[in-house]
Amino acid sequence: MTDQSTSFLGHLPVRRIGFGAMQLAGPGVFGPPADPDAARAVLRRAVELGVDHIDTAQFYGPDVVNDLIRETLHPYPEGLRLVTKVGATRDDTGAWLPGAEPADLKHQVEQNLRSLSVERIDLVNLRRFERDDPDRVEPALEDQLGALADLRDEGKIDMIGVSSVHAATVRTAIETVGIGEVQNPFSILDRSDAEVLDLCREHQVSYVPYFPLGSAFTGGPAALAADPQVAAVATKHGVSPSQVALGWLLAQYDRLLLIPGTSSVAHLEENLAVADIHLDDDDLVALDKVEPRPVGH
Ligand SMILES: NC(=O)c1ccc[n+]([C@@H]2O[C@H](COP(=O)([O-])OP(=O)(O)OC[C@H]3O[C@@H](n4cnc5c(N)ncnc54)[C@H](OP(=O)(O)O)[C@@H]3O)[C@@H](O)[C@H]2O)c1
Numbered sequence: 001m002t003d004q005s006t007s008f009l010g011h012l013p014v015r016r017i018g019f020g021a022m023q024l025a026g027p028g029v030f031g032p033p034a035d036p037d038a039a040r041a042v043l044r045r046a047v048e049l050g051v052d053h054i055d056t057a058q059f060y061g062p063d064v065v066n067d068l069i070r071e072t073l074h075p076y077p078e079g080l081r082l083v084t085k086v087g088a089t090r091d092d093t094g095a096w097l098p099g100a101e102p103a104d105l106k107h108q109v110e111q112n113l114r115s116l117s118v119e120r121i122d123l124v125n126l127r128r129f130e131r132d133d134p135d136r137v138e139p140a141l142e143d144q145l146g147a148l149a150d151l152r153d154e155g156k157i158d159m160i161g162v163s164s165v166h167a168a169t170v171r172t173a174i175e176t177v178g179i180g181e182v183q184n185p186f187s188i189l190d191r192s193d194a195e196v197l198d199l200c201r202e203h204q205v206s207y208v209p210y211f212p213l214g215s216a217f218t219g220g221p222a223a224l225a226a227d228p229q230v231a232a233v234a235t236k237h238g239v240s241p242s243q244v245a246l247g248w249l250l251a252q253y254d255r256l257l258l259i260p261g262t263s264s265v266a267h268l269e270e271n272l273a274v275a276d277i278h279l280d281d282d283d284l285v286a287l288d289k290v291e292p293r294p295v296g297h
Contacts, residue, residue, distance in 0.1 A: 010180025
């Protein structure tokens, strides 16, 4: 690692603060945004400010977010890393369809290659549902990882990641195919993934928390603003509660990469400015006392 602001996405050097594109779709991550020009402005500003890691999915919209990324940013700047996820699809009504068999995964990777207009995707996460719905019967993990490894052999994927998974799945993925990241929900409001974070530290695997602000679906940013510990640290540094929450995440692990999602240029700029905030030991001790709260998906 060269400095505090850079780290690694698997073997690729990236800035520690990237951009999650999920908030660019319409309400409920379905359909187009109310103002597509505003969504494009967020993407353009992100790259202008040096973002070199964007997280997306074909099922954001569906299709909407990948199309916005391609229309706005292609031809992509040198070094921009695009990360997507496979394992689910949505139809035109927004309904979730089964889409996690090995053949489905291969089809979804091809869709992402086309819609993003790239020959190879830097990292593809296998999005499992074992955390969201423990009763769901999923295809065998080894078969799913094998399908992605085939695509890696063919040069269509650089790295494989796993998302929304328990520690046992992370271990299997590390041992069988090797992974470039784990993408799981984790924030100062939801620290229930500490075991997987420890595993990533142990194996030096990049850890990319989703819902870093505690999840828009359950009022995460408002809960952060209402938390007395977060508010006190925010006041001390003259920054916002959301910035404190992101700064706390950066302090957890040097290969933790942020992909905060926003549909607003002002919030994007605020989130990227977190690279310049340095929380001290007193701040971190105070923030450990933040009351965890359940978050939704
Ligand atoms: N693997 C998975 O299953 C999975 C699941 C969910 C998300 N993800 C990925 O992870 C990324 C991050 O997750 P998320 O976007 O859902 O995170 P989040 O914790 O829900 O945060 C997003 C929410 O925070 C608000 N926000 C962002 N910056 C803010 C700021 N500086 N001040 C106040 N509010 C702010 C956004 O509203 P505004 O638009 O108004 O800023 C939005 O409501 C996603 O974009 C997506 O790429 C992956």
